[in-house]
Amino acid sequence: MDQSEEGSGAAPGRASKTSSGVRQGNTRRVLEALRLHGPSSQAALARWTQLSAATVNSIVKTLRQQGVAEIRPLNGRESLVALVAGRGAIVAVQVNVTSLRAALFDFTAQVRYDAELTFGQGAEEGGGDAGLVADTVRSLTTQAGLHMEDLAGVAVGMQAPSHGPPEPSPPGRASNCPHGATSW
Incomplete structure (x- = not known):
């Protein structure tokens, strides 16, 4: 369902x-499709976003002017739209039993934002609260x-409880660790 970018006939300001x-x-729909599917033709973007080819073409032109997207020639007739590497932002979160650390890396502005939370020693669940992780990501983004x-x-790493060292395994073979993790 294409949402027209033309005015709706309302008052000019509106x-x-x-x-x-x-x-x-x-x-946002085009950017989300590019993040989800990777480099794509404009025809594929139009299908996935349910926007007209003309609307997608106009958006891609604007994204190129902003330095967010680029056109990669595929062959003599086709090309792919791709997000430009080194732009945008990512968040990395490390959840431990007694703390949560997070960092937002903004590649466009070339800055880093950090957050750290410490949990009380008596905390029964530790830092595994998904809501707390989501709140921290939103806070850093804001x-x-x-x-x-x-x-x-967003990348999240969590410390698993340890019940002692894993049993040794022969070199080059995987061994099973507690909770389904694998070590080499």
Whole structure:
């Protein structure tokens, strides 16, 4: 279902605000499709986003002008739209039994934002609360002046409880660790 970027016939001021909001929503849809599917043809982007080919073409042109996307020739007739590496932001979160550490890396502004939470020694569940992880990611994103849609990805690492060292295994063979993890 293509959302037209033309005015709706309302008062001139209202039409431009509506057009701007629709344009932003359509741009988010194209960016989300590129993040999900990787480099793609404009025809594929139009199918996945349910936008018209003309709307996708206009959005891709704007993203190229902003330095967010590039066109990669595939052969003499086809090309792919790809997000430009080194732009955007990612968040890495490390959850331990007694603390949570997170860092947002904004590649466009070339800055890093950090957050650290320490849990009380008597905490029964430790730091494994998914809501706390999500809140920390949102907080860092806001602190960086970004929106959640601006994130290229979020990586979360969690410390598993240890019940002693794993049993030794022959060199080059995997051994089973507690909780289904594998060590080499």
